[in-house]
Amino acid sequence: MTTIHDSRFTNHDHDDHKLIHAFGALAELGHEITNKNSFQETIRTSLHLLSGAIGIMRGAAARYSRYAHELNLVAVRGLGDDFPLSLTLTTEDERQFLTNGLHPIEIAEAQVLPFFQIYDVSFADRGLQLFVPLVVREEIVGALFLGEKATGEAYTSYEKEIVCAMGQHIGVAIAQRNLMAEIERHAEENRQLFDEMRSTYHDTVKAFAAAIDCKDKYTEGHSVRVGKFSEIIASELGWGKEEVEGAAVAGYLHDVGKLTVERKIINAPYRINAKESAELNKHPGVGFEILQPIHHPYTDVPLAAKYHHERLDGRGYPDGLKGREIPYIAKIVTLADSFDAMTTDRPYKARRAARDVVDDLKGNIGRQFSPELVTAFLGGMLKELKGETTDKRFRRLLGRDYMEAEGIVEKIRTTLNDVAPTSPMTYVAAAGDILQIH
Amino acid sequence: MIQANAVPAADGVEERSVIVAGDYLNKLSGEQIEYECKRRLAAGCKELVVNFAQTELVNSIGVSILLGVIDIASKNGASVVFSDMNEDTVELFDMLGLTKHVTIV
Numbered sequence: 001m002t003t004i005h006d007s008r009f010t011n012h013d014h015d016d017h018k019l020i021h022a023f024g025a026l027a028e029l030g031h032e033i034t035n036k037n038s039f040q041e042t043i044r045t046s047l048h049l050l051s052g053a054i055g056i057m058r059g060a061a062a063r064y065s066r067y068a069h070e071l072n073l074v075a076v077r078g079l080g081d082d083f084p085l086s087l088t089l090t091t092e093d094e095r096q097f098l099t100n101g102l103h104p105i106e107i108a109e110a111q112v113l114p115f116f117q118i119y120d121v122s123f124a125d126r127g128l129q130l131f132v133p134l135v136v137r138e139e140i141v142g143a144l145f146l147g148e149k150a151t152g153e154a155y156t157s158y159e160k161e162i163v164c165a166m167g168q169h170i171g172v173a174i175a176q177r178n179l180m181a182e183i184e185r186h187a188e189e190n191r192q193l194f195d196e197m198r199s200t201y202h203d204t205v206k207a208f209a210a211a212i213d214c215k216d217k218y219t220e221g222h223s224v225r226v227g228k229f230s231e232i233i234a235s236e237l238g239w240g241k242e243e244v245e246g247a248a249v250a251g252y253l254h255d256v257g258k259l260t261v262e263r264k265i266i267n268a269p270y271r272i273n274a275k276e277s278a279e280l281n282k283h284p285g286v287g288f289e290i291l292q293p294i295h296h297p298y299t300d301v302p303l304a305a306k307y308h309h310e311r312l313d314g315r316g317y318p319d320g321l322k323g324r325e326i327p328y329i330a331k332i333v334t335l336a337d338s339f340d341a342m343t344t345d346r347p348y349k350a351r352r353a354a355r356d357v358v359d360d361l362k363g364n365i366g367r368q369f370s371p372e373l374v375t376a377f378l379g380g381m382l383k384e385l386k387g388e389t390t391d392k393r394f395r396r397l398l399g400r401d402y403m404e405a406e407g408i409v410e411k412i413r414t415t416l417n418d419v420a421p422t423s424p425m426t427y428v429a430a431a432g433d434i435l436q437i438h
Numbered sequence: 439m440i441q442a443n444a445v446p447a448a449d450g451v452e453e454r455s456v457i458v459a460g461d462y463l464n465k466l467s468g469e470q471i472e473y474e475c476k477r478r479l480a481a482g483c484k485e486l487v488v489n490f491a492q493t494e495l496v497n498s499i500g501v502s503i504l505l506g507v508i509d510i511a512s513k514n515g516a517s518v519v520f521s522d523m524n525e526d527t528v529e530l531f532d533m534l535g536l537t538k539h540v541t542i543v
Contacts, residue, residue: 017530025497028497048465051501055505055534077502149534149535150534150535153535
């Protein structure tokens, strides 16, 4: 091999050149650590920069696991495949490294520590000379293993200063990564807790719905079905998962106010009189009062309870709201509630045929129901009947025979053609409220 | 950009390979050189010539990668030759000790 010894370069020139070269490497290291490369790539590049700044033949950078008490190699240069990928620290090693701080340790002079005794052969075989514990905010986050310099000379104090400066950058990069991992772990824990709370909330809502339905022996399962129909409508409207869940909850709880209505009124096997009707008609307001103080994950749940007997034409109750004055969620629950009332037997009224129900929905568009909701609802039903979806939601809720009544598919298709216009239509409500459909 | 050519021996093995480094030897171009050198060494090459005729600047990552090439070549029983370096590159490589491990032409 040929070595050049050029008298043009004095020691003073060399020192200046080394300083400039090291500054360049330090600047690049700062840039590398703040960019968006993967953690492993950042550490690999950082090790290259440190090696290239000083001319180090081989080395490695490791991340410390304080739980496993292990230094796990993240980047390795020239140490060979049989160098241990994970190196264990004893409590004594940890204590000494923390005391030492982020300063290079001469491996040959540190044999008193268990760490250097255990890995003595591995370090000696690779000519490792310096071990640098990366201590950030009084915590070991990693370490650098540095081999001999290409010059064959010992590390100077100046070069050790460069190692310290660059090691601090690498240590901060590892600490940031640890922090991110901790945040991600907390976020995952929070997500799981949130899921559990949401599950508990839904279970509670269903229990409430069952309690409401228990009070009315003739409409058993009504609240649960209204919840499911509301869910179908929201789903067919293309709403997101959270919003669909909110619609379902609004349906489950829409009649919660009935808990305060006398059982004999709810279960009256006849058309109730005006006084009883006035008592029954209080249930939307009472439901709102019950639900309003509860912190629901879905904001509109109390409004659905309060306004699910309002009508677009203003002839509903309790406030006689019209058109857009009625909260959208209440319009959904209104449709689901009315559909269930028409498709189940009541003490004073038998269940209506599916074809009649479709006609009723169509006939009440603009008066009681929003057209796009009827379209979405019937559209979902038609998809199921035509086998375009694997869902059997309507069949499960209404029964197979009811759903597969003769001519029902054609009836729905015709109705949808009539109510889903290709050009804007105008429905004129009884009270003069004009609803534009686009 | 790097360019490479090879001088095959009688048995077809490329005994001497010439790899021409680009104008700026950094991470990207350095890794290309490293890849090419490893490929040639694996094929049995016994002399790697890295030509720096076009090279104006070498950064720290480039230095580190070249040190890696020198190390791998040594382990494979091959020699490394650096050719046509400009004065700045010679000074840098001399200062960092690379020139102790290669032949300069």
